Amino acid sequence: MVKNEFVAHSEDNTKSIAIQLANVLIQQGLGGLTFYLNGDLGAGKTTFTRHLIQALGHNGNVKSPTYTLVEPYEIEDIKLFHFDLYRLADAEELEFMGIRDYFNDNSMCLIEWAEKGWGLLAKSDVEINIMIDNIHDDNRLLEFVATSDAGERLLSALER
Numbered sequence: 001m002v003k004n005e006f007v008a009h010s011e012d013n014t015k016s017i018a019i020q021l022a023n024v025l026i027q028q029g030l031g032g033l034t035f036y037l038n039g040d041l042g043a044g045k046t047t048f049t050r051h052l053i054q055a056l057g058h059n060g061n062v063k064s065p066t067y068t069l070v071e072p073y074e075i076e077d078i079k080l081f082h083f084d085l086y087r088l089a090d091a092e093e094l095e096f097m098g099i100r101d102y103f104n105d106n107s108m109c110l111i112e113w114a115e116k117g118w119g120l121l122a123k124s125d126v127e128i129n130i131m132i133d134n135i136h137d138d139n140r141l142l143e144f145v146a147t148s149d150a151g152e153r154l155l156s157a158l159e160r
C-alpha cells in the first residue's frame with residue numbers, strides 16, 4: 001500500500017503540499033482519477049482542493065459546492081468536478097444529476113463527504129485524509145492513501 005503523510009503547520013504549508021500533488025498530476029495526467037477527501041467539518045478539505053485546483057492552472061475562485069453539490073472546472077482538455085455531498089438528502093438526487101456521467105477518462109473528480117454517495121460514486125484512486133491537531137489550531141496531518149493501481153502510480157511519483 002502506498003501512503004504519504006505530511007504535516008502542515010499553516011494553510012500555506014497545505015498549499016505547498018497541494019502544489020506538489022498538482023505537479024505530479026500534470027506529469028501523469030488527470031483523466032480518470034477520483035479522489036475522496038475525508039476529515040471533519042473544517043478540517044480543510046475545501047481549502048486543500050482550492051489550492052490544488054488553482055495549482056493545476058485554474059485562475060479564478062474555487063467556492064465550496066456545499067449548496068450546489070458539484071462545481072465544474074476545466075483544466076486544459078480535462079473536466080474537473082469538485083463535489084461536496086454533505087447536504088445530500090437522498091441518493092435519488094445523484095441519479096437525477098446523472099452521476100455516472102461525471103466519471104470517465106476525460107474527467108477528474110474530487111469528492112468531499114463521499115460516504116453520503118451510497119455506492120453510486122466511482123471507487124477512489126486516492127483517499128486524502130485530513131486530521132486537525134486540537135492543540136495547535138492551524139496544524140493539520142494530511143495522509144494520502146492509494147486505493148487503486150493508478151493511485152499507486154501517482155503517489156509513488158509524489159514520494160520521489
Ligand SMILES: Nc1ncnc2c1ncn2[C@@H]1O[C@H](COP(=O)(O)OP(=O)(O)OP(=O)(O)O)[C@@H](O)[C@H]1O
Nearest residue numbers: 008010011014040041042043044045046047138140
Ligand atoms: N494547515 C491548514 N490547512 C488547511 N486549512 C487550514 C489550515 N490551518 C487553518 N486552516 C483553516 O481551516 C479552515 C478549513 O475549512 P474548509 O472549509 O477547508 O474545511 P472543510 O474540511 O472543507 O469543511 P466542510 O466539511 O465543512 O466542507 C479554513 O478556514 C482554513 O483557512
Ligand SMILES: [Mg+2]
Nearest residue numbers: 045046064112
Ligand atoms: Mg468543504
